[in-house]
Amino acid sequence: MHEQHLYDYAVLRVVPKVEREEFINIGLMMFCKRQKYLRIQHHIPIEKIQLFDIEFDIEQLKINLDSFSKICSGKKEGGPIATFEIAERFRWLTAVKSSSIQTSRPHSGFSINLEATFDKLYLELVL
Template structure:
């Protein structure tokens, strides 16, 4: 039986009106230290944002979400935070914020393949809530 590894993940949420605390699941970030894996995937569902009456700057939102990918990738494209260790980057990305892009609480699990687990969680927690599964 293949070995299972501990992973942690959080859901990336767009909070169109922070004061109302309503959100739309937009992505997932997953960290698996045993596989040296830190990655995020997201999609912006324009229809759901309009349903919330969100009048957000689309480019600003895309830039904020792209920053998650850059920080996960590390190196110079992730800026100063991208130079930290995987664990430190994950903790920084999942820290509590009061902005239009936030993350859920961090949840643990076990996986054999972190990339497949990320895809599964994204389909289940983001795409399913968008009514596509």
């Protein structure tokens, strides 16, 4: 029998106009403490974002998402936060923010295959 792993995930959202609180799901982050697993993936639907705000800075969004990825993967280019333990990085990235990139509250689940579960959630919630 395969072992079930407890995981947490959060949906990455872009909020083109923060004051309106409207968002578009653009990515997913998943964390499993026992497996020391932290993965992030995103997709930028430029046309959809521009429907909310034609002047939204897509290039800055790409830079910011790249920072999220570097922190998530623990790369030193991600700055001091990237040196935190995996759980601390996940918690920092999912902390409540009032910026144009926000995350959902973390949700939990069990999986015997974290990669397959990530891919399934990404398809359902992002694409």
